[in-house]
Structure formats: structure tokens, C-alpha cells
Amino acid sequence: MELWTSATPNGWKVSIMIEELIDAGAELGNTTVKHINLAKGEQHSPEFLAHNPNAKIPVLIDGDRSIMESCAILQYLGEKYPTSLLPDDNSRWDILPWVYWQAANVGPVFGNKLSYTRYMDAVEDKAKAHPLKRFGNEALRLVGVLEDQLNKHPWVAGNTFTIADIALYPWIRGWKWSKVDITQTPAVMDWVTRVRQRPGVGRGIAYGVPADEVDRWSPERRAQYRRNGAQITNPGK
Numbered sequence: 001m002e003l004w005t006s007a008t009p010n011g012w013k014v015s016i017m018i019e020e021l022i023d024a025g026a027e028l029g030n031t032t033v034k035h036i037n038l039a040k041g042e043q044h045s046p047e048f049l050a051h052n053p054n055a056k057i058p059v060l061i062d063g064d065r066s067i068m069e070s071c072a073i074l075q076y077l078g079e080k081y082p083t084s085l086l087p088d089d090n091s092r093w094d095i096l097p098w099v100y101w102q103a104a105n106v107g108p109v110f111g112n113k114l115s116y117t118r119y120m121d122a123v124e125d126k127a128k129a130h131p132l133k134r135f136g137n138e139a140l141r142l143v144g145v146l147e148d149q150l151n152k153h154p155w156v157a158g159n160t161f162t163i164a165d166i167a168l169y170p171w172i173r174g175w176k177w178s179k180v181d182i183t184q185t186p187a188v189m190d191w192v193t194r195v196r197q198r199p200g201v202g203r204g205i206a207y208g209v210p211a212d213e214v215d216r217w218s219p220e221r222r223a224q225y226r227r228n229g230a231q232i233t234n235p236g237k
């Protein structure tokens with residue numbers, strides 16, 4: 001199999017899945033990783049578009065089949081290599097709705113909140129008030145739904161770590177970057193800590209990231225993001 005990816009939340013879902021499958025004992029065979037440079041527009045190349053007409057990472061290529069959409073890839077890998085990450089009995093239906101919930105809600109809402117928070121010029125403050133409020137409130141509402149779920153059991157879909165946790169973790173862990181305050185939801189905060197402690201997750205979020213920047217960006221990277229137009233007003237935080 002070949003994974004085309006980048007160091008972003010949607011990319012990390014799949015790299016975490018690969019590492020968690022390895023830890024669950026799945027025999028994945030030869031899996032290669034190709035890093036796509038999004039800043040250079042490599043996702044628009046004819047070669048990339050032949051595998052994903054939507055021009056976004058991640059893409060999984062398995063023989064003749066190319067699969068786009070991170071959550072579809074999680075399901076594909078979960079079905080190809082049955083483990084507790086996606087059981088092959090009816091209990092999968094405790095899990096899959098939360099994976100779809102992530103794809104339809106948390107990903108787009110956190111992504112939009114992040115974009116308006118970090119990438120709209122300060123001069124456009126009035127114009128961004130509405131989207132910031134809309135996506136900020138909705139992001140907090142979604143975090144509240146997750147909090148209720150995690151108050152019922154330790155993992156998103158029950159008593160076992162599954163692809164529902166994998167789908168949700170990369171976006172939620174970036175709460176400081178998207179400025180969605182999860183500190184008022186203790187079960188979510190605790191879950192973020194527990195997910196991060198898993199060795200497979202630690203290896204998965206390190207794909208495409210220098211070892212010393214997995215949990216905190218270097219000053220150089222922050223400066224680079226600032227040059228690329230991100231609003232990072234409080235360096236060091």
C-alpha cells in the first residue's frame with residue numbers, strides 16, 4: 001500500500017491508523033509513505049488527480065484501488081485488517097456514526113474556525129465577526145457533544161479505543177491553533193491526554209514532523225507560518 005499524505009490533521013488520522021494497526025498485530029505488508037507538498041500545489045498535479053480528483057490529502061493506494069477521504073480510508077483499513085479498532089460484528093455501528101460525525105461536523109467546523117481565526121487579515125475584523133461566531137459556537141457545541149459521550153465511557157464509542165477516536169483526535173488536539181477552548185470540558189481534556197499517551201498515536205502524529213516539533217512548534221516554524229499569512233499574535237504559546 002502507498003499513503004500519500006502531509007503533516008496535517010486529516011493526514012495524521014491515517015498515519016495513526018497505520019501505527020495502531022501495527023500495534024494491534026495486523027500484518028500490513030510493505031507500506032510506503034509519500035509526502036505531498038501542499039504549499040507547492042503538488043495535490044493539483046495530474047498524477048495526484050488521477051488518484052484523487054478532489055485534490056486533497058490523504059490518499060491510500062492499494063493495488064488498483066485509490067481511496068480518498070480520511071474517514072473512508074480509516075474504514076477501509078479497519079475492514080481490511082479487522083481488529084478492535086473496527087470490529088467486524090454489529091458493534092461497528094457504535095463506532096461508524098461517530099466517524100461520519102467527525103467527517104461531517106468536527107473537521108469542517110474546526111477547519112473553518114481555524115481559517116477565520118488565523119488567516120483573515122486584521123483589517124477585515126468586521127467581516128470575520130459573523131463566521132468566527134458561527135463556527136466558534138458550533139465548535140464548542142460539538143465539543144459539548146463529545147464531552148457527554150466521554151462522560152459515559154472512556155473512549156468515544158465505548159470502552160475500547162477505535163477508529164472513532166482516531167478520526168477525532170487530530171482536530172481536537174489542535175484546539176489551541178483553532179482557538180476552540182476545550183478547557184471547560186474536562187472529559188475531553190482527559191481524553192486528549194490519554195489518546196496522546198498511546199505509542200501508536202505518538203508515532204502516527206510524527207509522520208512528516210521533526211521529532212522535537214511533534215507537540216510544540218519551533219520558533220522557526222512559527223515565524224514561517226507567520227510569513228505565510230497566519231496570525232500568531234502570541235509567540236511561545
Ligand SMILES: N[C@@H](CCC(=O)N[C@@H](CS)C(=O)NCC(=O)O)C(=O)O
Binds near residue numbers: 103
Ligand atoms: N474531507 C477530507 C479533507 C481533506 C483535506 O482537507 N485535506 C487538506 C489537508 S488537511 C488538503 O489536502 N488541503 C490542500 C488543499 O486544499 O489544496 C478528508 O477528510 O480527507
